[in-house]
Amino acid sequence: MYREEIKVLDCTIRDGGLINNHDFDLRFVREVYKALSESGVDYIELGYKNSKKLFSSKEYGLWKFCEDDVIHKVIDGVESKAKISVMVDIGRVDMEDVKPAKDSPVDMIRVASYVKDIDKAIVMTQEFDKKGYETTINIMAVSRDQGPALVEAFHQTEKECPAKAIYIVDSFGYFYQESVEELIKQAKDIIKTKEIGYHGHNNQQLAFSNTIEAIIHGTNFLDATIYGIGRAAGNCPLELLIGFLKNPKFDIRPILDVISKEFIPLRDKIEWGYVIPYAIAGMLNEHPRAAMALRGSDKKENYREFYESLVDTDVE
Amino acid sequence: MYREEIKVLDCTIRDGGLINNHDFDLRFVREVYKALSESGVDYIELGYKNSKKLFSSKEYGLWKFCEDDVIHKVIDGVESKAKISVMVDIGRVDMEDVKPAKDSPVDMIRVASYVKDIDKAIVMTQEFDKKGYETTINIMAVSRDQGPALVEAFHQTEKECPAKAIYIVDSFGYFYQESVEELIKQAKDIIKTKEIGYHGHNNQQLAFSNTIEAIIHGTNFLDATIYGIGRAAGNCPLELLIGFLKNPKFDIRPILDVISKEFIPLRDKIEWGYVIPYAIAGMLNEHPRAAMALRGSDKKENYREFYESLVDTDVE
Numbered sequence: 001m002y003r004e005e006i007k008v009l010d011c012t013i014r015d016g017g018l019i020n021n022h023d024f025d026l027r028f029v030r031e032v033y034k035a036l037s038e039s040g041v042d043y044i045e046l047g048y049k050n051s052k053k054l055f056s057s058k059e060y061g062l063w064k065f066c067e068d069d070v071i072h073k074v075i076d077g078v079e080s081k082a083k084i085s086v087m088v089d090i091g092r093v094d095m096e097d098v099k100p101a102k103d104s105p106v107d108m109i110r111v112a113s114y115v116k117d118i119d120k121a122i123v124m125t126q127e128f129d130k131k132g133y134e135t136t137i138n139i140m141a142v143s144r145d146q147g148p149a150l151v152e153a154f155h156q157t158e159k160e161c162p163a164k165a166i167y168i169v170d171s172f173g174y175f176y177q178e179s180v181e182e183l184i185k186q187a188k189d190i191i192k193t194k195e196i197g198y199h200g201h202n203n204q205q206l207a208f209s210n211t212i213e214a215i216i217h218g219t220n221f222l223d224a225t226i227y228g229i230g231r232a233a234g235n236c237p238l239e240l241l242i243g244f245l246k247n248p249k250f251d252i253r254p255i256l257d258v259i260s261k262e263f264i265p266l267r268d269k270i271e272w273g274y275v276i277p278y279a280i281a282g283m284l285n286e287h288p289r290a291a292m293a294l295r296g297s298d299k300k301e302n303y304r305e306f307y308e309s310l311v312d313t314d315v316e
Numbered sequence: 317m318y319r320e321e322i323k324v325l326d327c328t329i330r331d332g333g334l335i336n337n338h339d340f341d342l343r344f345v346r347e348v349y350k351a352l353s354e355s356g357v358d359y360i361e362l363g364y365k366n367s368k369k370l371f372s373s374k375e376y377g378l379w380k381f382c383e384d385d386v387i388h389k390v391i392d393g394v395e396s397k398a399k400i401s402v403m404v405d406i407g408r409v410d411m412e413d414v415k416p417a418k419d420s421p422v423d424m425i426r427v428a429s430y431v432k433d434i435d436k437a438i439v440m441t442q443e444f445d446k447k448g449y450e451t452t453i454n455i456m457a458v459s460r461d462q463g464p465a466l467v468e469a470f471h472q473t474e475k476e477c478p479a480k481a482i483y484i485v486d487s488f489g490y491f492y493q494e495s496v497e498e499l500i501k502q503a504k505d506i507i508k509t510k511e512i513g514y515h516g517h518n519n520q521q522l523a524f525s526n527t528i529e530a531i532i533h534g535t536n537f538l539d540a541t542i543y544g545i546g547r548a549a550g551n552c553p554l555e556l557l558i559g560f561l562k563n564p565k566f567d568i569r570p571i572l573d574v575i576s577k578e579f580i581p582l583r584d585k586i587e588w589g590y591v592i593p594y595a596i597a598g599m600l601n602e603h604p605r606a607a608m609a610l611r612g613s614d615k616k617e618n619y620r621e622f623y624e625s626l627v628d629t630d631v632e
Contacts, residue, residue: 176528176560177493202521204556209525212492228590239592240520243599244492256619259592264617274544274590276555276575283559301580303572 002246005195005220009043010036010238013063014087015230017047019270023061028262029074032226035258037080039242040249043108045085046071051094071105083107087138090120101132108134110167115145118153122161129162136197136221138167142183143174143285154190165195165221170210173203173233173282177213184217197221200236202228203282205274207236212244226255227263232288233278271295276303284310318562321511321536325359326352326554327546329379330403333363334547335586339377344578345390348542351574353396355558356565359424361401362387367410387421399423403454406436417448424450426483431461434469438477445478452513452537454483458499459490459601470506481511481537486526489519489549489598493529500533513537516552518544519598521590523552528560542571543579548604549594587611592619600626 013029024032029046036044047063055064062070066086075084085108101107109128113121118139125135137157142150157166168183175183180198187196198214198221200207211222224238239259242250267273277291280303294306329345340348345362352360363379371380378386382402391400401424417423425444429437434455441451453473458466473482484499491499496514503512514530514537516523527538540554555575558566583589593607596619610622 177525178532204559205518205521205524205553208521209493216494227592237521237590237595240595240599243520243595253620253623256592256596256623260617260619274553276543276572279553279556279559280572283556301576303576304569307569307572 003215003220004247006215006245006247007042007195007221008238008241008245008250009045009085009197009221009223010041010225011045011085011087011199011223011235012036012225012229012238014045014047015225015235016272017061017063018231019229019272021060022047022063024063026062026070026073029063030078031258031262033074033080034078035226035254037078037082038254039238039251041082041238043085044082045087045110046074047086048092049086049088049098049109050092051097053094054092066106068099068104068106075105083134085110087112088124090117090124093124095127098128098131106133108136108164110136110138111163112138112140112169114140115142115149115153118156122156125161125163135161135163136165136167137161137163138169138197138199140169141171142168143170143172143179146183151186151190154187158191158193163194165197166191167197167199167221167223168214169199170201170207172285172287173201173206173278174285175200175210176204176206177209180210180213181217184214184219188218195220197223199223201230201233201282202235202237202273203233203278203288207234208240208244211236211241227259227267229263229266229272232272232292233274233282234272277306280307280310286310319531319536320563322531322561322563323358323511323537324554324557324561324566325361325401325513325537325539326357326541327361327401327403327515327539327551328352328541328554330361330363331541331546331551332588333377333379335545335588337376338363338379340379342378342386342389345379346394347574347578349390349396350394351542351570353394353398354570355554355567357398357554359401360398361403361426362390363402364408365402365404365414365425366408367413369410370408382422384415384420384422391421399450401426403428404440406433406440409440411443414444414447422449424452424480426452426454427479428454428456428485430456431458431465431469434472438472441477441479451477451479452481452483453477453479454485454513454515456485457487458484459486459488459495462499467502467506470503474507474509479510481513482507483513483515483537483539484530485515486517486523488601488603489517489522489594490601491516491526492520492522493525496526496529497533500530500535504534511536513539515539517546517549517598518551518553518589519549519594519604523550524556524560527552527557543575543583545579545582545588548588548608549590549598550588593622596623596626602626
């Protein structure tokens with residue numbers, strides 16, 4: 001598959017940070033940044049830009065805040081064509097903290113939003129756009145929010161926001177290829193002036209195949225992470241995506257190296273990937289919260305009990 | 317997805333046996349058989365039926381030979397609606413050893429064959445059919461053998477053999493959903509009097525999504541294994557497939573139990589699943605042989621070197 005318009009965004013440090021309170025050390029992040037730069041990915045997302053008034057830097061690591069001077073410590077002196085991205089959540093960013101793009105190492109700000117918050121997300125992209133940043137809106141938990149509200153969100157983003165891309169995010173790892181095909185077609189019918197993006201979660205080992213499905217139907221912004229790292233089941237593995245894309249600008253070898261050296265040892269310390277409670281949460285279209293709590297408890301391998309706790313929940 | 321014609325075949329013990337020389341103990345196999353019987357799968361494949369003249373029972377475990385009396389030790393006293401399947405390789409079975417089906421616990425014999433051996437496979441299905449067995453032909457390594465020879469094999473099996481199903485086997489874990497769609501359509505255009513089957517390998521985390529794709533295009537015989545166990549990267553995880561199929565005859569809970577109790581401890585002893593050298597072999601359409609050798613060596617995490625050894629091979 002070769003299509004020049006395709007952009008690969010690696011969110012290893014950002015989504016991986018959801019496992020360890022964003023507490024990767026600078027050496028590790030710099031090694032990841034170097035490998036990604038050599039691999040030819042288009043964007044590298046380093047974390048969230050959260051207000052220090054809302055979150056304590058004692059409790060969270062550097063990548064919860066992504067201050068410009070910290071980003072410089074990662075990127076300075078490394079040859080790279082990649083752009084830098086950060087993510088923001090609605091209501092958690094201090095707009096005063098965000099310098100004009102020309103004074104910042106950050107190129108793109110991605111706004112994560114539920115369908116219900118889309119108006120707020122649009123306003124944020126407008127403000128970041130005025131400061132000179134590229135923007136996207138990443139619509140989360142789409143598997144729970146389909147139907148008229150989602151269609152309306154597509155119309156609004158198309159009309160009102162300056163974002164380069166509108167992402168469909170399968171937060172719960174619920175989708176399979178037919179769901180992705182349908183959603184991408186629906187989005188592209190409405191959103192004509194921006195790209196569509198896809199961000200999958202790997203609960204059911206479907207993040208890569210769903211990303212392929214999104215590509216087939218014209219999605220050009222693709223999220224992935226090294227060795228699939230990310231909260232709970234993690235994400236589409238970057239090494240598989242690069243192996244699939246035939247654009248000669250990508251090189252899988254630096255990614256293989258950094259997996260050998262950094263991610264194999266890391267996986268012994270923190271857990272992500274194909275773990276049965278995450279698979280169960282995915283197939284039942286549930287947030288991974290309960291599965292993550294289970295994995296932190298002494299019942300971590302009690303799969304049947306966990307499954308029954310989810311399917312027996314009364315809906316009132 | 318609910319389609320009454322769909323048959324799920326679990327090949328946990330057969331394909332899993334390729335990791336450990338078919339040396340699962342009787343207790344383990346009986347636990348697996350019980351769980352599978354409770355789960356409602358249609359067929360349970362216990363191993364290969366190989367001639368003891370060709371392979372030593374000192375070197376290989378019970379499931380390399382699948383003698384009827386050994387199978388009885390697994391199944392006797394367990395309530396089950398599942399049929400028993402064994403696999404044979406061409407030229408490795410002693411036809412004298414195969415009793416008439418009415419005197420055997422085995423219901424189905426599956427013949428694994430490369431495209432080039434299809435005539436021999438057809439003769440074998442005819443002989444097994446005469447003895448009263450259900451049969452299938454599992455065409456291996458299809459990703460290397462596409463084109464006219466495969467088309468001819470489809471025509472021959474349709475015309476000449478009594479098999480219930482002709483399987484497409486993605487031995488190298490190379491396919492993605494578009495390849496599967498194309499192959500299944502091609503097979504179904506020719507093979508009208510038998511079912512199509514699909515057996516995936518999980519090198520690129522695509523075995524489950526490819527199985528879904530096969531279902532979408534009318535494949536009714538589906539292979540899977542518990543927790544995805546199988547040689548190298550393993551297979552389509554049965555728990556995911558059962559989670560996807562909506563036929564109420566299937567119950568995921570006994571599978572969750574047996575994963576907790578048997579497969580989590582087993583995975584600490586033998587390796588299968590998402591392992592980078594297997595992913596590399598899959599994306600390059602290579603047999604996992606070299607990757608398995610690497611994993612048994614002291615260079616097991618030298619991914620870049622392994623990748624380069626495969627892509628730099630001269631083709632004469």
